[in-house]
Amino acid sequence: MDYDSYRFSIGESRLSEEPTTLLQGTLDLLILKSLATGERHGLGISRRIQQITGGTFLVKPGSLFPALHRMEEEGWTSSFWGDSENNRRAKYYRLTKAGRKQLEAESKRWGRISWAIAQALEAS
């Protein structure tokens, strides 16, 4: 499998230190968003993010799993074991009530930020 050069790889903090905080928030939001439409396992989340960002973000397991576990500990998601589409046993995640609230809050925040950034860039 080869990736196009414009794709970002999220959470490779060892390589790029600067955007970590921004990407941290981004990653949480993307995971929450990907779960908004239903429960998914880790790979499902990863592929869903790839899909909804038009292939811009590829979330590697080294970033995905710590984030998933952290979010579960925060109480935003809950997990259970189920069978995958190919009959593999997989761990599924779904949003909790708190998770939905978090998604709403995060979306609003991101809306504001992206609007502000867009305004800033348009200004001459």
Add this chain to the structure above:
Amino acid sequence: MPLFAKARSFLRNLLFTGRAEEDLDQEVRSHLQMLIDENLRAGLGREEAERAARLELGGTEQVKEQVREKRLGTGLHSVSSDCRFGLRQLRKNPGFTLTVGLTLALSVGANTAIFSLVNALLLKSLPYPHPERMGTIYTRIAGSAASDKRHNVNGEQWELLRDNVPALTSAVSSVGTTGVNLKGGSHVGYVHDGRISAHYLEVLGLQPILGRNFSADEDRAHGPKAAILSYSLWRNVFGADPGIVGQPILLRSEPYTVVGVLPQDATTPLNADLYTPLQASREGEGRGTNFSCIIRLRHAATWEEADAQINRTWLSRAGRYELADNPSAKVSYHSVPLKKGQTDSLRPQVLALMVAAGFILLIACANLAGLTLVRMMRRTREVATRLALGASGWQIQRQFWIENLLLALIGGAFSVGVGFVALRELFLLLPEHFLPVTSVPLDSRVMLFTLVISVLTSVLFGMLPALATRRVDLRSSMAHRTVAGVGSLRLRHGLIAGEVALTVMLLVGSGLLIRSLIHLETLPPGFNRNGVMVEKASLDDVRYHDPAAFRKLLDESTAAMRQIPGVENAAVGLNLPYEFTGNDWITLSDGKEAGHQGGVDWVYVTPGYFDTLEMPLLAGRVFTDADGPNSQHVIVVNQSFARKFYGGTNPVGRYVDKDTLIVGEVADVPLSSGLDPVAPLQTEETMYVPAAQVGGPLLALLHVWLQPNWIVRTADRAEGLTVEMQRALEKADPDLPASGFYTMADLLARTLTMQRMEVALLGAMAALALLLSAVGIFALVANMVAERTREIGIRMALGSSVSQVIFEIGRSGVAASLCGVLLGLLLSAGALRVMRSVLYGVGVYDVSNSLFVVITLFAVTLLATLLPTLRIARIDPARTLREE
């Protein structure tokens, strides 16, 4: 809800680690599986699909580790697993653990013991209410012979202090306790009587549990005779009789009325069995500075007011003894906290011991740093493996620190035991009432100190190795079997040199103290100290204020003692050689020296005294029974007396104090001077007076302070001699109990208690330092042998002889040690000058002492180097080379 989820995950991570781990493992594996499935569906071959999946996952273990690090409670969890791992490591290396544990237990234990002394003597507050309002008075003398210390006070000072210093409640007591005989019913016993003024117990804040404190009337000169009992005397002698108050007891053969009983836990600076009123005045005892004063600041008064009032009243005195030797001296007085006043004299010794204990700790740290450094080096491969498995540098460091801390805590726990045993042994060495505190507890402050010291030690000995191994190069470490860094070797040599230097200082210091003690103990005795048995008894007794009764007692008791089988001679003397001796002021009466004055030591003796002690008579005669109360007053003087007053010419036939004739001259004996103490034992001008010629008032006064000695000489010490002596004394007076039996060696030891203590403590620490240094050198060389086994094998295969290799390896250990010896000698030359005041008969720069230390260290170094190198002889070159 989120909080609840957090708590739940925290507990799960902590308690069900296994389940969480299994869960994580399965999740990551199923993820990998699904990636492979995905790749297969995309049309890749099996192998290619697996490879790509693994590439995307980026290492199963690393992913898991990343999740673990993010987990809640991960810090706590990994610390506990580090601890478990650490304990396993320590169990796996029992030799290392034992060495470190013992080193720590001994070195921290020494610190625990010494610190508990510091704590009890200098830090703990006095066991009285509001100790900060208690004090004593220091006399500050400015000028040529400047001093600032606690003086005892005389009767005039006491009366002025009592009457003219309203800011204080003041009290005085006798300087020490007086041994007196107590007769209660059928019981006749020797007890310690603390003579105190009224308000003494109020100053201490003590209230009797029965009865009351002394009244002002009872403290008046010739006032009513009253007594306050300590709790233990009340219980042991009087059966805790609740009706004791108001009852008479027979003390000094006089009735004293019991007016109070002190509480069980009450302690006083005197720690006496019972207390009687001091009845101090300007007469008798009060003429000299024979009282010890304590003060308590009154409510609403300040120390400044008190000091001003003390200075005003004491500086107005007509005759000020402070100016007797030094008329131009500028004298002032100031109050200091009682704690300071009581312990100031011991402070330098205690602090010196604390410094020595600190040295021990540093030496131990150097050893342990060397040992842990070597151990870390050996674990380079383990470190590299853990780094490869995804551990961070911080995690590796933390593991080492936790192991060091575990070691320190284990050692610290044992050190409390060591400290406890050391203190107990120390107390067995000490005579009663030697320390101004009743107990030296291992209290919470000592425990905290031990904990802090242990942790500090672990930081100190862990720091160097941690810094030295911070840059472990992963690839080279995996490739090589060991890392024998040149830098680390140099570091270890430096550590050895440092600890040997400290050891040299301790050895030189304790060597000087030992030489001083030997000097004092082997002073030319001037008498035959073998075969003498001494019985002391108190004659502070109203019956013996009468000189006739006193003479009768001495005659009858010495006669009875001469009848004891095996006894060759018997006598009585107020003081014996080695003892603290009373003194007097005399005036020469004839010849060109007429009018000369001077202080001399003063001892009354019976005629047999000089023969019994076998003191050589140098001129004239000794006393006979003819020297009675009504005959010519005569004295015998010693050689120092003749030298000082008559320029060494024969003093026999000269007169002093108008009509007292010198009839003989005897040899000098060492004694503990009260006149002009420059050493704990010295010879000094002394006059001997016939006991039969001492008047009643003087006898009464002398026997308050001093207990006379009955001495017998035996050819070979008979069994039951002391029982026979007591029986002989009882024949003359059935109500005269002995206060103790001593040999001359006992008296010598009693006088030199402080010096023996110093030698015992500093000597023990120097020995410990020497042991630790030996262990350090041994470990250094042993590790070099182990590290260089392969190199040694090659050398021997190439034709080196065993002795050549031993020399090559051992050389560096010896070199490091010798550097330390040189450094230590230099340092001690500078630092030990402070010891000058406690050295007698030996200088600070004593060549033979230094030489002895150097030889000792050299021998120990050779031994510690040679023992581990003997293993070289057993190295088989063929096998060593095959091992690779």
